[in-house]
Amino acid sequence: MARTVDPERHEARRLVIIDAALTRFAADGYHGATTAAICREAGIGSGTFFHYFPTKLDLLLAILELGTGEVEEWFAAQEGRADAARVVAEFVERTAREATDPRMPGFVRAVGAVVAEPRVAAALERDERVQAHGLCGWIEAARRAGEVRTDLPAERLSQWVMVVLDGYLARLAADGLDAAAEREQLGDTVARLLAPAGA
Amino acid sequence: MARTVDPERHEARRLVIIDAALTRFAADGYHGATTAAICREAGIGSGTFFHYFPTKLDLLLAILELGTGEVEEWFAAQEGRADAARVVAEFVERTAREATDPRMPGFVRAVGAVVAEPRVAAALERDERVQAHGLCGWIEAARRAGEVRTDLPAERLSQWVMVVLDGYLARLAADGLDAAAEREQLGDTVARLLAPAGA
Amino acid sequence: MARTVDPERHEARRLVIIDAALTRFAADGYHGATTAAICREAGIGSGTFFHYFPTKLDLLLAILELGTGEVEEWFAAQEGRADAARVVAEFVERTAREATDPRMPGFVRAVGAVVAEPRVAAALERDERVQAHGLCGWIEAARRAGEVRTDLPAERLSQWVMVVLDGYLARLAADGLDAAAEREQLGDTVARLLAPAGA
Amino acid sequence: MARTVDPERHEARRLVIIDAALTRFAADGYHGATTAAICREAGIGSGTFFHYFPTKLDLLLAILELGTGEVEEWFAAQEGRADAARVVAEFVERTAREATDPRMPGFVRAVGAVVAEPRVAAALERDERVQAHGLCGWIEAARRAGEVRTDLPAERLSQWVMVVLDGYLARLAADGLDAAAEREQLGDTVARLLAPAGA
DNA sequence: CATGAATGAGTCTTCATTCAT
DNA sequence: AATGAATGAAGACTCATTCAT
Helix, strand or coil: CCCCCCHHHHHHHHHHHHHHHHHHHHHHHHHHCCHHHHHHHHCCCHHHHHHHCCCHHHHHHHHHHHHHHHHHHHHHHHCCCCCHHHHHHHHHHHHHHHCCCCCHHHHHHHHHCCCCCHHHHHHHHHHHHHHHHHHHHHHHHHHHCCCCCCCCCHHHHHHHHHHHHHHHHHHHHCCCCCHHHHHHHHHHHHHHHHCCCCC | CCCCCCHHHHHHHHHHHHHHHHHHHHHHHHHHCCHHHHHHHHCCCHHHHHHHCCCHHHHHHHHHHHHHHHHHHHHHHHCCCCCHHHHHHHHHHHHHHHCCCCCHHHHHHHHHCCCCCHHHHHHHHHHHHHHHHHHHHHHHHHHHCCCCCCCCCHHHHHHHHHHHHHHHHHHHHCCCCCHHHHHHHHHHHHHHHHCCCCC | CCCCCCHHHHHHHHHHHHHHHHHHHHHHHHHHCCHHHHHHHHCCCHHHHHHHCCCHHHHHHHHHHHHHHHHHHHHHHHCCCCCHHHHHHHHHHHHHHHCCCCCHHHHHHHHHCCCCCHHHHHHHHHHHHHHHHHHHHHHHHHHHCCCCCCCCCHHHHHHHHHHHHHHHHHHHHCCCCCHHHHHHHHHHHHHHHHCCCCC | CCCCCCHHHHHHHHHHHHHHHHHHHHHHHHHHCCHHHHHHHHCCCHHHHHHHCCCHHHHHHHHHHHHHHHHHHHHHHHCCCCCHHHHHHHHHHHHHHHCCCCCHHHHHHHHHCCCCCHHHHHHHHHHHHHHHHHHHHHHHHHHHCCCCCCCCCHHHHHHHHHHHHHHHHHHHHCCCCCHHHHHHHHHHHHHHHHCCCCC
16 A cells, blocks of 8 residues: 655656746746646646645746756766867857757746845856856866967856857847857857957 | 926826836846835835836836837937947947946846736837847948958847847846956957958 | 806806716716716816715715705695696606616616615615605595505505616616607506506 | 545535625625625635636626526426416516515615626626516417407516516615515516406 | 826735645 | 645735825
8 A cells, every 4th residue: 555655756747847837937937837837737736736846936946956957967077078179169059959949048037037036046146157167167278278368267258158158048039049040150159259369 | 277287297207117116127026026116116106106107017118118219319329420330339338338237137137027928028029129220230331341240141240249238238137247347348259259250 | 366156157067077977877887987987078177076076975976866856846846736646647757758868777776886885875765755755645645536546555556656667767777678669658557556456 | 546526515615605795795785895705704715716706797697697597497497387377477476585585686786786897788688588588488378368468569568577576676675665565566566567458 | 266196095816835635 | 645625915906085286
């Protein structure tokens, strides 16, 4: 009788809810996406929802952390590579690929609606730190290899790479850009940004 | 006889409310900023609010339109100038100056929370069209003057300038960038983006 | 300078407001008719409204009292007549004629929405008393003349005449009846109600 | 597995709310009866209210439809009877019995306050059609049996029966009539209305 | 007198969250 | 574990009424 807690089943369902939430948040915004709508999308009852997440906000945070974790893992997987400039370029490509999910820009906007919440601010900060730190290391290495301009410190350069990446995501949301057509251009823009002074 | 209608007083008060709303929206987001809080900030009663704006959403739209109008006027004022590349640079500077208002990034995020609303989407689209159209003309002129790369059409280039501007605003909000320190860098980044191929 | 209070002008304007209110109340109900709408209909400012009536409710009461007064006057004008049964019939006709104003049924319903208000209840009671009392006297006289049934006291008979009159008004409102076509039938119905037992 | 859905419990509670609303509407009118007051009367939380009815207006409509349904059922149950005139009389009695609920007249007035609402108008129209149609059939039959006057078509006669019924309800509300004492008189009045010409 | 801008108390309604089953 | 009925705090908005001009 005693249903042993099945961690796999639990995790699978958790992911279903996260995916449903991503869809609803992206389409309707954080406040526009009611827990009821998320439950409907996930095919669960409202009571079940709160078995998995104590709060609607916790669900948002879970999605955020999932993303941060993936970035962390990605950088961890690059450890030891010698072609620093290539790593930076591949990170940009990776981000562009992520942005291919049509829900991404909407989700980013949804998160923006709740940054006043300290826990969201913290999660966002951590995400940015992970990205900035990851980028910074490789940009520094590329700089030493003479593949990147030296008039600015690596920290600021990685911030500016993130400026372009964030802007790219924002313009996708605004329908100003076509994700498929502009992925290449994104790489070129970052290249121009990082190019040594007299290239 | 006593015509109490004082259009100036009316307009002044309207601006007070708009300013208060800008503050609250930026700090708490669209949904986080209650009409009560906006009224408190503006020093008016809740009834007065709805004397000036039929809806909280209409207030947001009024702010948006105010911004669009200023951009329109700015471009109208440049009409006839011959130094196209300089105009583009000045537009970027102008945007950076606007971004100096610490409420700007927060407000942009607040707007993002309501894009699902058709009227907001329309207002946003109009704003982007005005910016894109204004930029596009001058970039085209600068291109003909050989001051801008020719491998991409002016339309796409203006989109990419907006990528950088949007990203700049977003990173300011994320505290990744320091508005005062990076304004110059912004100009340089756009310059690199637009520079002719073999510069 | 000293504008002497012009009682005629004042009374005229008062009637304009009353007329406008009758229109709005009839069309939108008591709560549906906002003071703003009544002012618009009357062509006055909202401030002026409260110069003439301390309260929206007082306006309703004024209309009610106007009606009661007219009934009172009508009965006073019949004083001394000898054809009692004819007077009763003429009162019914008079009521049917009043009901010709397309706003009447709507207004009656509007009043119904506020009977919980003691002052309205009192005004209504007074109106009914005036009608019942007026009718009762003539029915009594007609009864003595053998023109009206004697199995019921005059008080109850006048109540039943009012049942038919009230029902007539209600059905007009419900579009069940056509005012023009059924006025004659109304007289016949009351006649049947009052006819001596073996007629 | 635990299907919590208990349709009986749901329906029971729905009826509790309807009953509470009938009480409040009757006492305070449609606008005077706040949802809060209805909830208090029903012993439920404000949130529960909207679990059962999407809108205060929908609650009113539900009551209306309940009444219409009962009339429909009543007429359906008479199907096949041969004593047409008796059926008409019994319908009048039935209506008088309904009017015994002291909340009835007040509720009717409450409905009157919202007839401007199209949905209410439609529900009311349907109710009247059901009553008129039901009555009309039996009056026609009675007419053919020589038990009812033939100088007016059955349609108009049923309208006039409704005039008396509506008026009866209205006078009860006005305290002009005593429900217990006058029920018999109601039957007599309708009988006089329908009696063949030379009775 | 006439005006209409300003007011705030009061309403309906939404929605995240709890809990008995 | 899963469910969904129940909850009530919170928020946008309406409108009769006041008052300075």
